[in-house]
Amino acid sequence: MGGLAGGPDLVSLGVLVAAVPRFKVDEAAAVCGVAEARRGGKLPPHVTAYLTMALCLFAQESAEEVAQKVTGSLSAFGVWDAAWTPPTSSGITQARMRLGREVLRETFYRVAEPVAAPSTRGAWLSGRRLVAIDGFDFDVPDTAENAAEFGYAGNDRSRSAFPKVRVVAVSECGSQAFIDAEVGPWAASEKAMAAPLLAALSSDWLLLADRGFYSFAAYTAAAGTGAALCWRAPTQLGLPVVKVLPDGTYLSVLIDPSIRGQHRERLRAEAASGAKPDPAAAHVVRIVEYEVPDRDGSELICLITNVHDPADVSAADLAGCYQQRWESEAANGQLKTSLRGSGRVLRSRSPDLVLQEVWAYLLVQYAISALICQAATSADIDPDRSSFVKAQSRS
Incomplete structure (x- = not known):
């Protein structure tokens, strides 16, 4: 981006156009059956898409102010015809x-x-790309349409002031960029929304996940992609010791909770003998336990991983990399606080526009995070040390 000339708005849109190229927007519009031609003064899809992203980049300004601010910059990147009148x-x-x-x-x-x-x-562990999954929400305008589609948190006696839209996303720990996501109503559980994301992991990734996302079905789906997993275990999960490893970690077995009685005991015995169980029924896993000091003494952390060999990834490295899960929290904060503004309700008063706006925010966060990561990598520093707020103001 260093070669871009002009004011900050030109550079801002330059980052979006570079990370979200027009041909990708045009392809998406074509797949979705949205007409491309500008007729009767109507804004074409690609212009509308960039204006919607610009509304997220300049969240505190009115739509008309944003249009006045960026149409000249869009013209410089071949997205806007200078002969057109800025829209109201x-x-x-x-x-x-x-x-x-x-x-x-x-x-x-x-x-x-x-x-x-x-x-x-900060992006890798033993040749595997670190990624994390987490969820967050947005407040949306309190219209009848938004309330019907997205719903409120709480109940009739004590409900949220605004309807909420839920997002579950996979972020890359090194860059903090969102690389996959699902968006849905508040009533949809994070576990349910995570299911398609877990089934789409890449085999060279190492996924970090909190205990709230754990279920046997979720673990099975994620492990089936070939990805490495480092998942915090729920406190109630039974983890029998199958074999103690030289580094003090141990092998255990996760068994489908619907399996009971002798079949369950047989699966434990098979795991202890070194046999590989049917993944539809059970998984042999390695358990890493460690304590983290807190105000009340210490908290026991129990991690489940399918990286069995301590020579491949040590217990200390797994415990250390699990802390990178907080990078997903940082990514959420970038979007909800730095971009949107703390406590700010989304602009959109209808469900279609709410969903459009949420995906625009995800695209803008991705564009800025990609810029930070590229610059930090070139300077040989961890992207964590770069300020998203400063990058946003300069991007």
Whole structure:
């Protein structure tokens, strides 16, 4: 981005256009059946898409102010015709309604991919790319349509002030960029929304996940991709010691909770003998336990991993890398606080536009995080040391 000339708005849009190229937006619009031609003064899909992302980049300004701010910059990148008149707020809303809820979702899936290079600090463990899964939510305007589609937190006696949309996302720990996501209503559980994300892991990734995402079905789906897993165990999960390893960790067996009685005992015996169980019924796992000091003494952390060999990844390295799961929390904070603004409700008053806006936020967070990661890698520093807020103001 260093070669971009002009004011900060030009550079801002340059980052978006570089990370979210127009041909990807055009492909997404075509797949979603959204017309491309500008007729009768209507904004074409690619312009509407970038204006929607710009509304997230400049979240504290009105839609019309954002349009006035960025149309000149869009022209410099071949996205806007200088002969066109900047749209009004109502014109932007109408264009966003024509764009619909799916185009930016499809664009995200075409664009978002890992950005950490082999030399990026904090991005790898034993040749595996560190990723994490986590969930968060947005407050959306309290309209009847939004309430019907997304719902409120709490209950009728004590419910949230605004309807909420839930997001579950996979982020790359090194760059903190979101690389996969699902968006849905508040009533959808994080576990249910995580299911398609876990089934889409890459075999060269190491997934970090909190105990709230654990279930036997979720672990089975994630392990079936070939990815390495480092998952915090729920406190109630029974983990029998099958074999103690030289480094003090031990092998155990996860068994489908629907299996009972003698069949369950047989699976434990098979695991103890070194046999590999049917993954539909059980998994042999390695358990790493350690304590973390807190105000009340210490907390026992129990990690489940399918990396069995201590020579491959040590217990200390697994415990250390699990702390990288907090990078997903940092990514959430970047989106909800640095971009949107703390406590700010989304702009959109209808479900289609809410979903469109959420996917736009995910794209903008991805673009800025990719810029930070590339710059930090070039400077041989951990991207964690770079400020998202400063990058946002300069990007």
